[in-house]
Amino acid sequence: MSLALSSPNMSVFSPAGAALAVRRSRWPVALLMALSAVLSAPVQAQSQPNSGRSITEWLTRMHEASRQRAYMGTLVVSAGSAMSSSRIWHVCDGTQQMERVETLTGAPRTTVRRNNEVITFVPESKTAWVEKRESLGLFPELLRTPSNQIPEFYGVRESAAERVAGHLADVVEITPKDALRFGYRIWSEKKTGLVVKMQTLGEQGAVLEQVAYTELQLDAPVRMDKLKQLMNDTKGYELHKPVLRKTTADAEGWRLKETVPGFLPMSCHTRDPEGVPAGGAPMQWVFSDGLASVSLFVEPFDPARHTQEKSAVMGATHSVTRRVGSHWLTAMGEVPAATLRRFALALERTR
Amino acid sequence: MNAAHDNHFQPVAAQQPAGLDRHGMDELGSDLSALVDGELDAQALDALLQSLAEDEDVRATCMGYQVIGEVLRGGAPQPSTLPPHAFVAGVRSRLQADRVSSVSPSVSVSIDLPVRAPAANDAVFRWKMVAGVASLAAIMAVSWSVIGGAPASSGGGAAGPQMALLQSPAGVSLANVVQPADQPTALVVNTAQGPVLRDARLEQLLAEHRQYGGMSALQMPAGFLRDATHTADPQR
Numbered sequence: 358m359s360l361a362l363s364s365p366n367m368s369v370f371s372p373a374g375a376a377l378a379v380r381r382s383r384w385p386v387a388l389l390m391a392l393s394a395v396l397s398a399p400v401q402a403q404s405q406p407n408s409g410r411s412i413t414e415w416l417t418r419m420h421e422a423s424r425q426r427a428y429m430g431t432l433v434v435s436a437g438s439a440m441s442s443s444r445i446w447h448v449c450d451g452t453q454q455m456e457r458v459e460t461l462t463g464a465p466r467t468t469v470r471r472n473n474e475v476i477t478f479v480p481e482s483k484t485a486w487v488e489k490r491e492s493l494g495l496f497p498e499l500l501r502t503p504s505n506q507i508p509e510f511y512g513v514r515e516s517a518a519e520r521v522a523g524h525l526a527d528v529v530e531i532t533p534k535d536a537l538r539f540g541y542r543i544w545s546e547k548k549t550g551l552v553v554k555m556q557t558l559g560e561q562g563a564v565l566e567q568v569a570y571t572e573l574q575l576d577a578p579v580r581m582d583k584l585k586q587l588m589n590d591t592k593g594y595e596l597h598k599p600v601l602r603k604t605t606a607d608a609e610g611w612r613l614k615e616t617v618p619g620f621l622p623m624s625c626h627t628r629d630p631e632g633v634p635a636g637g638a639p640m641q642w643v644f645s646d647g648l649a650s651v652s653l654f655v656e657p658f659d660p661a662r663h664t665q666e667k668s669a670v671m672g673a674t675h676s677v678t679r680r681v682g683s684h685w686l687t688a689m690g691e692v693p694a695a696t697l698r699r700f701a702l703a704l705e706r707t708r
Numbered sequence: 709m710n711a712a713h714d715n716h717f718q719p720v721a722a723q724q725p726a727g728l729d730r731h732g733m734d735e736l737g738s739d740l741s742a743l744v745d746g747e748l749d750a751q752a753l754d755a756l757l758q759s760l761a762e763d764e765d766v767r768a769t770c771m772g773y774q775v776i777g778e779v780l781r782g783g784a785p786q787p788s789t790l791p792p793h794a795f796v797a798g799v800r801s802r803l804q805a806d807r808v809s810s811v812s813p814s815v816s817v818s819i820d821l822p823v824r825a826p827a828a829n830d831a832v833f834r835w836k837m838v839a840g841v842a843s844l845a846a847i848m849a850v851s852w853s854v855i856g857g858a859p860a861s862s863g864g865g866a867a868g869p870q871m872a873l874l875q876s877p878a879g880v881s882l883a884n885v886v887q888p889a890d891q892p893t894a895l896v897v898n899t900a901q902g903p904v905l906r907d908a909r910l911e912q913l914l915a916e917h918r919q920y921g922g923m924s925a926l927q928m929p930a931g932f933l934r935d936a937t938h939t940a941d942p943q944r
Contacts, residue, residue, distance in 0.1 A: 434938040443937035458936035645923035652921035
């Protein structure tokens with residue numbers, strides 16, 4: 358800052374500069390320059406950490422960081438009063454991305470991901486769950502399409518860099534423009550853009566949930582072949598492959614009589630969990646505004662289980678239940694309970 | 709409770725002849741019958757109690773009705789062991805006590821009863837009837853509050869505790885909360901974070917929301933790792 362200010366100050370207030378200005382009758386220009394230098398000084402000081410990136414550019418940068426890096430670290434998740442941690446390995450060879458998550462708290466569990474294929478090993482029960490996570494392949498392509506509504510509903514603000522897990526990180530605050538969604542504060546590693554810490558912020562900036570690396574080694578020697586080997590080594594494990602049946606809300610006889618601003622329908626499916634008779638599985642209708650997502654679970658009303666309409670909360674995830682005719686709705690998402698109630702009141706049967 | 713009594717009795721009392729000041733045996737019989745059926749208005753009841761207190765024959769007739777009533781209901785006749793006048797005195801005292809307490813409910817009124825009316829009259833039908841009406845009124849009162857409370861819990865009612873929780877800086881842990889402990893699906897379990905209230909179904913849906921609903925631009929950089937670290941799935 359001192360360097361930026363020194364040049365105009367010298368030219369204006371040095372005796373030679375002043376004499377020149379008077380001699381050439383340019384004093385109004387000189388005065389303007391001096392004034393603008395004085396006025397712009399505090400502005401420059403405030404906006405110095407601002408990279409000028411838009412919210413879409415920030416989110417894209419965070420994506421690209423995890424796509425192009427190999428790293429390992431220890432991650433801590435704090436949701437409400439609960440806290441969990443895990444050991445993370447991440448590697449990418451340009452085309453495919455692999456990740457290994459080994460829990461350090463609760464039951465031992467290993468999750469290995471290759472792009473959107475995920476397998477979770479539970480050594481205690483010798484079971485393994487094989488799934489495809491559609492949500493992992495969706496972004497950031499969506500950020501580049503016109504259906505990216507994020508800038509319409511969220512603003513972005515940067516503040517001074519902070520250190521997380523030994524790395525200097527840009528602090529990016531994503532602020533909601535209405536009360537229907539939460540805000541986020543993200544620490545993005547300065548050189549790479551990697552997300553090293555993230556908080557979900559409720560009303561008045563209260564931290565509802567946070568995820569952070571307590572230790573992180575960038576460009577770590579993580580070997581993809583080892584992770585592949587681990588992913589394929591299911592010997593001795595009982596494999597479960599949950600079956601998702603794609604459908605549409607319309608085909609299932611449901612619609613929203615009123616949309617909730619910013620939230621677009623993303624997918625709809627029924628899942629047939631083992632032991633549940635066909636048709637008894639709930640429909641899951643997923644909405645997203647680009648950052649927050651909401652699931653509407655609709656299942657047949659069961660008077661024995663669905664005794665009371667209620668709300669619950671876990672960290673940033675809220676849930677609201679409501680009876681809709683002969684069905685039972687559970688609306689759930691990382692949004693305020695009021696948003697879920699809007700969904701619950703808007704859902705109606707079309708047949 | 710008084711209102712419930714009023715509601716219960718007033719429509720029927722309108723059918724009764726008011727202002728009976730003299731009871732022939734026929735009138736007495738119908739009044740006693742109305743009393744047992746709970747259809748006697750307050751004025752007629754006063755007159756009847758007066759005659760029960762003064763007239764031995766009336767008391768005998770009353771006892772006769774009680775025995776007939778017991779036999780008709782299929783039970784063995786269990787005439788009261790109390791002398792009829794003692795019973796009547798008890799009823800009058802209780803009625804007086806009820807009147808006093810209905811005028812100023814906040815004042816505790818203690819009246820020395822000559823007899824232990826409620827317990828000793830267990831076999832007397834009218835008291836069962838009164839108790840029955842009282843119980844019914846109590847049940848209705850509770851039902852109304854339950855019925856009235858249920859829709860509220862889905863709306864503003866539930867918002868209260870939840871907002872309180874949100875405002876708490878400590879936050880809340882899983883399944884932690886807004887639901888009462890006696891929910892059929894809720895279960896208290898000991899976890900690494902201490903005992904928490906768990907609703908297995910809600911946790912299952914939470915896990916499914918995380919696995920298949922995490923449609924967010926933050927899913928790849930942070931959401932997936934967060935969910936794999938902090939899973940809510942009760943099966944895994």
